[in-house]
Amino acid sequence: MIFSRLKERWRLVTLVALLIVLGIWKVAMAASNVGYSPAQPIPFSHKLHAGVNHIPCQYCHAGVDRDTESPIPPLNVCMGCHSVVDANKPVIQKIAAAYKAGKPIQWVRVYDLPQFVKFAHRWHIAAGVACQTCHGPVQDMNQIRQYREFVMGECIACHRSQTYLPAPADKVHRNLATYHGHEVNAKTECSTCHN
Amino acid sequence: MSRDNTLQQQADAARREPPMYRADLTLTQVTRDISAPITGEPNGWWWAGFLISVALLGMGSAIVTYQLNYGLGLIGLMHPIMWGTYITNFVFWVGIGHAGTLISAILFLLRQRWRTAINRSAEAMTIFAVCCAGLFPLLHVGRTLLAFWLIPYPNFRYLWVNFRSPLIWDVFAVSTYATTSLLFWYQGMIPDLATIRDQEKRPLARKIYSIFAQRWKGTAADWHHYESAYGLFAAIATPLVLSVHSVVSTDFAVSTLPGWHDTIFPPYFVAGAIFSGFAMVVTILSILRKAFHLEDYITLDHMELMNKVILGTSMIVGYAYILEVYMAWYGENRYDWHIYVWIRFLGTYAWAGWLTIFCNVLTPLIFWFRKARRSLVVMFIVSIIANIGMWFERYVIICTSLAQDFLPSNWGYFRPTIFDIGVLVGSFGLFFTLFLLFARFVPTIAMSEIKAVLHHPVGEISGSPTLEESHV
Amino acid sequence: MSEKRFWTTLEDLHNDPKVEQLRGEEFAGKPEEFFNAQSNGGLQVGRREFMKWSAGAMALVSAACSRKRVDHLVPYAQQPEEILPGVEVFYASTCSECAAGCGLLVRTREGRPVKVEGNPLHPVNQGTLCARGQASLMNLYDPDRLRTPMRIGRGQQSAQLDWGTVDKELANVLRTAGKRSVLLTGTIHGPARTQLLSDFTAQFGTRQVTYDYLNADALAGGQQQAYGAAVVPRYYFDRAEMLVTFGADPLGSGISRQEYAVGFGVQRKVRTENGKAATSRTVCFEPAMSMTGVNADTRFLVRPTDLVDVALAIAHHLVVAQKQSSFAGAAGVGAALGNFSTQQVAQRTGVPQTQLEKVANQLWDNRGKSIVLAGGLPGATQDEAALHAAANFLNAVLGNEGATIDGSRSVSQQAQGSLADMLALVQQMQGGQVDVLLIYGTNPAYTLPPAVNFQGALKNVKYVAVIGDHLDETARLADVAIPALHGMESWGDAEPQKGLYSIVQPTILPLFNGRSFEDTLISVARTADPTKFQMPQVTPPPPVFASEAAAPAAGGPPAAAGAGAAPAPKPTLVDMDFHDYLIQVWKTNIYAKNNLAGTFEDFWTSVLRDGVFDPDATRLQPGPARKFNAAALTSLPALKAPRGNTQVPANHLMLALTVSPMMGDGSRNNNGFLFEASDPVSKVVWDNFLSISPATAAKYKLEQGDILEVAVNGATLQAPVWLQPGVHAEVMTLQVGYGRQHVGSVGDGVGVNAYPLAQVNGNTAQYAGFVVPIKKVGSGFRLVSPQGNSYLHGRHIIHDTTLEQFQANPRAGNEEGHEQPLSIWDNADGSHEHPYPGYRWGMTIDLNACIGCNACVVACHAENNVPVVGKNQIERGREMDWIRIDRYYSGPVDNPDVSNQPMLCQQCGHAGCESVCPVLATVHNDEGLNLQVYNRCVGTRFCSNNCIYKVRRFNFYQYSDYYPYSKYTDSFTRFTPHMAYGDTDHNWRESPLELALNPDVTVRSRGVMEKCSFCVQRITAAHYKSQELGVPIPDGGVKTACQQTCPTRAIVFGNMNDPNSAVRRARDTRSYRVLEDYNFQPSIDYLTRVRNRAPRPDELREKPRPEHAEQGENKGIHAQASLAPAQSGLVQLRPMENKA
CATH class of the missing domain: 2.40.40.20 (Barwin-like endoglucanases)
Known part of the structure; x- marks a missing residue:
């Protein structure tokens, strides 16, 4: 009898422990925002544009190779095509109206870095990192959704594994490339992202 | 000369001395006396003390809450003096926390039987002092919520702590010390808790005491395990007594600051800690024995012995003071000389420097007189002064060294604010609240150990304290 | 239709709107709801909306921390071509903080200025900027600015006005008042602005009076007496090897002080001339220490009333006693100077006769390459005219006129205000001769002494309008107060010196309901007379949409709107704004001076790009010397009765x-x-x-x-x-x-x-x-200074020497030299250094050149978002400066030597801070920087304690919340700014001040340590740039904010791994590191200060022994021995024999 009681107790303990672990995992996942996919003021579909129609990312997000921020395309980029394409659709007309009025669309931010981090897209574009590495299969998303966690560990892991030798820069970092006789990865020192 | 001969001679010598406790004390009487505060109702003095302590604690907590909300700017910290009263309090309380374990562990290992009357309360004092001490580093960091980053743990940032930093050593030293002291204290308490359990009439209290007494039955096996563990803890705790304050002293000694960068700091700090710890024990016990009528157990002999320790350590501390000045002169370091001589004894902080000398070096000299050593009034006053002195010693070390360091353009002068003082007072509130609760709910004197030495002379030497024979 | 279309229902195929609506709802949310909710003026919660909110609430409750905050990304509707988010754009402009007209480069991000720098092409400030210029962003984003036109009613009213009313009212009163109206301004220069003023005043018959806060009447008056023209000369400090001032403070408060400081720095640098070290000499005669006095080689304490005597004594010694120059024996001069022999003056003033004669002789030795400068407020006694006459005479005697002083060609226009004119105006106002007074850019209610009774006179003026930034002392006495724009919001131009044209261009849209002063003038003038300020419109604006272009021709085929078919639009007259006016004036007047080929558009583009147009090559030289009129000296009554015996x-x-x-x-x-x-x-x-x-x-x-x-x-x-x-x-x-x-x-x-x-x-x-x-x-007033102690206490922190000693021994004052103490961090190869494979950033600071002007301090504040903490916090020692200027006194207490030492994070190789930080929040990188990682910092503050330079700053409060509004910050009021200041406007997060933050630098939060990072954000940017270009960062490719703005170029920054870098070349026998024997291996070298004066007796003694004496001295002797052969035979001047 005492054994069965003990067993029950253990079962209870296991259950509670499991619940706690699940709870922590749930909270952690929620805090990381993975899967966050808010409704946008314009039901823009990346799947249609990037997936079906094969429009390259940088066609709309032009300047991402020069910016620190990835530019959300201004309305004049939308209107570049949509003053002709599907111009009579109500959604497009909304965009056109907003464009004419000079009122920007307030998109809901999906990707958000933690505080006090400086991140430059252009550095990564120059290094040949595909957009999908961080943003996931955008071309398959109707509504944009956060693909992976944006935490320091993810940055560090990638920086440690990626070699930091984009074509033109190897001259500059010649010294670094042979630092201590082995190849050097992307910088992981603090000032890379924090200043 | 054979070992037996020696022992015999020592035993003979001991027998000539009067016994430590009254001859007519019976074992039952011991149990009754010591468990009286627990099983009975607390008297008015206890309530008065408790309410005052809780009030002070409440005030301290309010200030701390305010500070956590609005920032460290509330206290008197300023640009050159980035560590002020909080670190002073930390070192002070850690120092206080020394005496307990020292009395318990080292005196146990050295077979100093007079420790039995005071070891429990001294250990309790250690625990509570370390509690107080532990709070201050948390309060003094800029981002308290992130203070756990000082603990090395695997994390998604791939970040580690800096093992070169003395603050990390502090984290280990203080937390190890706190853990060991707590376990040591609790383990020594188990037989007494069992005694209380057996006496307790109220069912809930009985239940709680029985949980903490861990089914102690007083069997030979129990005693055997108990003694091995106790000895083991004593052995573990002993080096910690020396290490914890040595490590705390490295917070200063490892730095480059004149007035801090000193190899003498570890022994000097340990001596100072023992000095202040014993002074605190004397302060508390002289009240406790009065308040709980424990004069029979905490005798003047005990107090005198502690006063001797105070006198001895005070002289070590005084020696360290002199040596600091000597080293500054001998080392021909302009910055050291400025701190140790000009600032502390002739300049802006002379008041604090001389206060320290007066409290820690001059006042304890009165204990050269036997009469003073055995006078409760004198020892109470001296112990209070010693504690004030030791607080100011840390204040002097921390604030004067920071106040006027290398570049004169940085110089400043530390002015504590009302919040500094409030938090210090609040920490005393916390300490005494805990201590009064301890006096109310836990036997303040190790009954089992008293019983073991009840009818033995002070200096009797035997193989080991035969505790089992005393437990009836 | 080229694209294959899939449809589900017939309605879908025919684009039925209902289907479209359903489809919209089927996907995520309806955009309509967003727009409608806004346009209808509130949220209309429908069923779907309600369900959505409920679901959201449920989601929030169940997964408590799903997403804390919903952020919005707002792209441009029409993105300007030159703006990319996160990419800086620089605009060349002109500083509007004072009338000196320094050139600016305004760094903008996303259309807002975030930092100003000096324009390197601008000859006035040459890429540097003073503290006030660096702080100008605070004035641009000042939330207390006057935001809209207001009716003040002489302090009785407070009502907002609209611009139409303002224009009509001003036009009316000006038309009515005609010649009885006055436009009172501060100094205004610039071809278009002055042209506009004259157009405006001509239209109404208005008279213009110029009055500044501080006026240069006396200087100009002295010039008039001496040379016949009331000009403010241009001083070529970069040509002056000796500077003597009588009360003037050219470096601290000179009319063009940045230009003076740049020139002063050029001469002050230690250089080699004829094989000998040389530097300029500065002698100040002044009643109290000024900023120039701080930098003087020799200072003499002279009462203000005695300045004339001293100046004339020097003249007497040169002209009468020594009979030098062509004025010796000139008619009347000897008699005029009769009372001012050095002996008499020495008796009267207490300045030793030998010293006076010595200064005079030194001036004579430096004739033609010195400047004698008098004036300043301390010189403005009753005898100011005589003082200026004496200074002008001395310059004439020494031949400085035309050699270092230009009063004939490119004279300064930076100070045109005249107190005399203002006093005359007040007289007229009192006499009721002024009906309308328009005030801009000056503040007589603040600056005029009460005896002048400006306020009383103002009562006799029927209508007063003040155009300005703030509702200031004068504006409160006006009938209407009209906002003007900050220089960074408006178009304009400047001509600080004749022939030097500088452009002011806007870098941000007006923040408030403001209008530039010039546009207000134009608008008022046009309201009064609609034919004024009109220009023909040439082309209509292009259509926004192709479809819109087609819209008017709705009926016809689209091809009708094609390019060739449309008739050319008729030119019509449109309103001209000041921008158009500016272009017109420059096209008419300035373009002609352009010697290069090209259209006006090319010229205009180049002007906008360069910010400055300096066509006159002769400006490099001073104009020809003017003839000194000796009567200026001899006719002065003060000379007959010297007041030196006051x-x-x-x-x-x-x-x-x-x-x-x-x-x-x-x-x-x-x-x-x-x-x-x-x-x-x-x-x-x-x-x-x-x-x-x-x-x-x-x-x-x-x-x-x-x-x-x-x-x-x-x-x-x-x-x-x-x-x-x-x-x-x-x-x-x-x-x-x-x-x-x-x-x-x-x-x-x-x-x-x-x-x-x-x-x-x-x-x-x-x-x-x-x-x-x-x-x-x-008693008991709290005067607060961040500097703890001003004396060196025998510590060898400042190394200084005198020129003689330095010429004899290049290590004079710096005998310790560099030693390499033992290290516990031995590398395998035996070196002690952390390896720095690529770059290693370092700095050299020339103590000889640093004038302590604080420009670096303010530049650092602006660049690095350093908060302002207020007097109370500074009193508690909580200043946040990342760079500070330590000022030490040495020598006699009554008239000490002063040394300035910029102190910032030394970026140590063996940094004390790094080893004690428990959480590795401060770490070393492989470019030699001590990084401070704010994220990681938990605020133990051990780093600050262990920093021997104490350059780290701690955020005791959330200072950034109260960034510029912390005047009274203390423990209680800071939490409730609206209580402290009376209203919530002063929470700067709701004010434009947030825009002044540099987006590249973290705004630090409470509880973290911060410090100088060598502007790591600029280093990172340079790395990006170098990677893009595929070349290493060149020398000078990274400039720290302090270095960039330093007028005397005392700060040099660069890569120490490169032996040819400027920072390495700047290091010589003078270089030393502060507290070097503590072996922190700092990356900053200081250069010994070389004072150009005779050594004092106490300086001839051997320097105090350094703490670790033996080793250091041995090294020093070795170093000296090895350097000795390069020197002349004067090696033993430093008397080693004084052993007794």
Whole structure:
């Protein structure tokens, strides 16, 4: 009898422990925002544009190779095509109206870095990192959704594994490339992202 | 000369001395006396003390809450003096926390039987002092919520702590010390808790005491395990007594600051800690024995012995003071000389420097007189002064060294604010609240150990304290 | 249709709107709802909406931390071509903080200025910028600015106006008043702006009067007497190897002080001439220590009334005693100078005769390459005219006229204000001859002494309008107050010196409902006469949409709107704004001076790009020397009766007003950056004060913080006492520029207003030489200085020597040299250094060149988002400066030598901070930087304790919340700014001030440590750039903010791994590191200060032994021996024999 009681107790303990672990995992996942996919003021579909129609990312997000921020395309980029394409659709007309009025669309931010981090897209574009590495299969998303966690560990892991030798820069970092006789990865020192 | 001969001679010598406790004390009487505060109702003095302590604690907590909300700017910290009263309090309380374990562990290992009357309360004092001490580093960091980053743990940032930093050593030293002291204290308490359990009439209290007494039955096996563990803890705790304050002293000694960068700091700090710890024990016990009528157990002999320790350590501390000045002169370091001589004894902080000398070096000299050593009034006053002195010693070390360091353009002068003082007072509130609760709910004197030495002379030497024979 | 279309229903196929609607709902949310909710003026919660909110709430409750905050990304509707988010754009412009007209490069991000730098192409400031210029962003984003036109009704009313009303009202009153209207402005130069003023005044018959806060009447008047034209000359400091001042403070408060400082720096650098080390010599005769005096090689304490005597004594020695120059024996000169032999003057003034003669001889040795400068407020006694005459005479005698001074060609236009004109205007106002007064850019209610009775005179003026930044003292007396724009919001131009044209271009849209002064003038003029300020419109604006272009021709085929078919639009007249006017004036007047081929558009583009147009190559040289009119000297009544024997009775002191180098004339006082940057001389912040020498204070039992009442001719004020070494024993000084009543919540009531103490004698104002009784009315005033102690206490922190000693021994004053102490961090190869494979950043600071002007301090504040913490916090030692100027005294207490030492994070190789940080928040990188990682910092502050330079700063509070509004920050009021300041407007997060933050630098939060990072954000940017270009970062490719703005180029930054870099080349025998024997291996070298004067007896003794003596001295001797052969035979000048 005492054994069965003990067993029950253990079962209870296991259950509670499991619940706690699940709870922590749930909270952690929620805090990381993975899967966050808010409704946008314009039901823009990346799947249609990037997936079906094969429009390259940088066609709309032009300047991402020069910016620190990835530019959300201004309305004049939308209107570049949509003053002709599907111009009579109500959604497009909304965009056109907003464009004419000079009122920007307030998109809901999906990707958000933690505080006090400086991140430059252009550095990564120059290094040949595909957009999908961080943003996931955008071309398959109707509504944009956060693909992976944006935490320091993810940055560090990638920086440690990626070699930091984009074509033109190897001259500059010649010294670094042979630092201590082995190849050097992307910088992981603090000032890379924090200043 | 054979070992037996020696022992015999020592035993003979001991027998000539009067016994430590009254001859007519019976074992039952011991149990009754010591468990009286627990099983009975607390008297008015206890309530008065408790309410005052809780009030002070409440005030301290309010200030701390305010500070956590609005920032460290509330206290008197300023640009050159980035560590002020909080670190002073930390070192002070850690120092206080020394005496307990020292009395318990080292005196146990050295077979100093007079420790039995005071070891429990001294250990309790250690625990509570370390509690107080532990709070201050948390309060003094800029981002308290992130203070756990000082603990090395695997994390998604791939970040580690800096093992070169003395603050990390502090984290280990203080937390190890706190853990060991707590376990040591609790383990020594188990037989007494069992005694209380057996006496307790109220069912809930009985239940709680029985949980903490861990089914102690007083069997030979129990005693055997108990003694091995106790000895083991004593052995573990002993080096910690020396290490914890040595490590705390490295917070200063490892730095480059004149007035801090000193190899003498570890022994000097340990001596100072023992000095202040014993002074605190004397302060508390002289009240406790009065308040709980424990004069029979905490005798003047005990107090005198502690006063001797105070006198001895005070002289070590005084020696360290002199040596600091000597080293500054001998080392021909302009910055050291400025701190140790000009600032502390002739300049802006002379008041604090001389206060320290007066409290820690001059006042304890009165204990050269036997009469003073055995006078409760004198020892109470001296112990209070010693504690004030030791607080100011840390204040002097921390604030004067920071106040006027290398570049004169940085110089400043530390002015504590009302919040500094409030938090210090609040920490005393916390300490005494805990201590009064301890006096109310836990036997303040190790009954089992008293019983073991009840009818033995002070200096009797035997193989080991035969505790089992005393437990009836 | 090329694209294959899939459809589900017939309605879908035919694009039925219903289907479209359903489809929209089927996907995520309806955009309509978003727009409708906004356009209908509120949220209309429908069923779907309600369900959505409920679901959201449910989601929130179940997964408590799903997403804390919903952020929005707002792209442009029409993105401007040149703007990319996160990419900076620079605009060349002109500084509008004072009339000096320095060139700016305004760094903008996303259409807002975030930092200003000097324009390297601009000849006035040559890429540098003073502290006030660096702080100008605070004035641009000042939330206390006047935001909209207001009816003030002479202080009785407060009602908003619209611009139409303003235009009509002004047009009306001006038309009616005609010649009885006056336009009162501060100094305005620039071809288009002056042209506009004359067009405007011509249209209404208005008269223009120019009056500044501080006027150069006396200087110009002296020039007129001496040379016949009332000009402010241009001084070529870069040609002056010797500078002698009589009361003037060219570096601290000169008319074009940045230009002077740049030139001063050129001459001050230690260089080799004829195989010998050389540097310039500066001699100051002044009553109290000025910023120039701080940098003087020799200072003489002279009472303001004695300055004339001293100047004339030098002239006497040269012309009469030595019979030098063509003036020797000239008619009347000898007689005029008769009373001023060096012996007599020495008796009267206490300046030793030998010294006077020595200075005179040195000047003669440097004839043609020296400047004698008189004036400043301390020189503005009753005899100011004589002082200027003496200075002009000396310059003429020495042949400096035409060699270092240009009064004939490219004269300064930076100070055109005239007190005499203003006084005349007040007379006319009192006489009822002025009906309308339009005031812009000046503040007579603040600056005019009460005896002038400007306020009373204003009552006789029927209509007063003030155009300005703030509702200031004068604006409150007006009928209407009209906002003007900040220079960074408006178009404009400047001509600081004749022939030097500079452009002002806007870098941000007007923040408030403002309009530039010039546009207001144009608009008023056009309202009065609609034919004015019109221009033909050439082309219509292009259509936005192709479809829109087609829209008018709705019926016809689209091809009708094709390019060739449309008829050319007829030119019509449209309103001209000041931008158009500016272009027109430049096209007409300035373009012709352009020698290069190209259209006006090319020219205009190049002007906008360069910011400056300097076509006149002859400006490099001073114009031809003018002939000195000896009558200027001989006719002065002061010379007949020298006042040098003015007695200062017991219990009296002679008061002299001075100008604050930080606050200047006080016109831009709502600026926390400037109040927080300490006064270069006293190091006091947030106050002005009476400077009194310590000996005098002891004599009259005065203590620091005692409050004295000062009364001069009816004007009375109370000010605290500050004990200042280097003040004449009979003198006290007080700075003007403080004590604003109405400028904004930062500047209001800081210090006391000293302008009313000025005394008007006829047409000139007297600012110095008042003998006032000492009347103590209080004590305990808290004067706050971030500097702890001003004396070196025998510590070898400042290395200095004299030129003679340095010429003999290149290691003079720096005998320790570099030693390499033992290290516990031995590498495998035996070296002690951390390897720096790529770059290693380092800095060299020339103590000889640093003038302590604080430009670097303010630049660092602006670049690195360093908060302003206020007086109370600084009193508690919580200043946040990442770079500070330590100022040390040495030598005699009554007239000490001063050394400035910029102190910033030394980026140590063996940094104390790094090893003690428990969480690795401060770490070393492989470019030699000590990184401070704010994210990781938990705030143990051990790093600061272990930093031997104490350059780390801790955020005791969330200072960033109260960034510039922390005047009264203390433990209680700071949490409730609206309580402290009366309203919530001053929470800067709701004000435009947030826009001033540099987006590249983290805004630090409470509880973290911060410090200088060598502008790591600029280093990172340079790395990006170098990677893009595929070349290494060139030398000078990274400039720290402090370096970039330093007028004297005292700070050099660069890659120490590159042996040819400027930072390495700057290091020589003078270089040393502070506290070197502590072996922190700092990356900053300082260069020994070389004073160009004879060594004092105490300096001839051997230097005090360094702490670790033996090793250091041995090294020193070796170093000396190895350097000795390069020197002449003077090696043994440094007397080693003084062993007794």
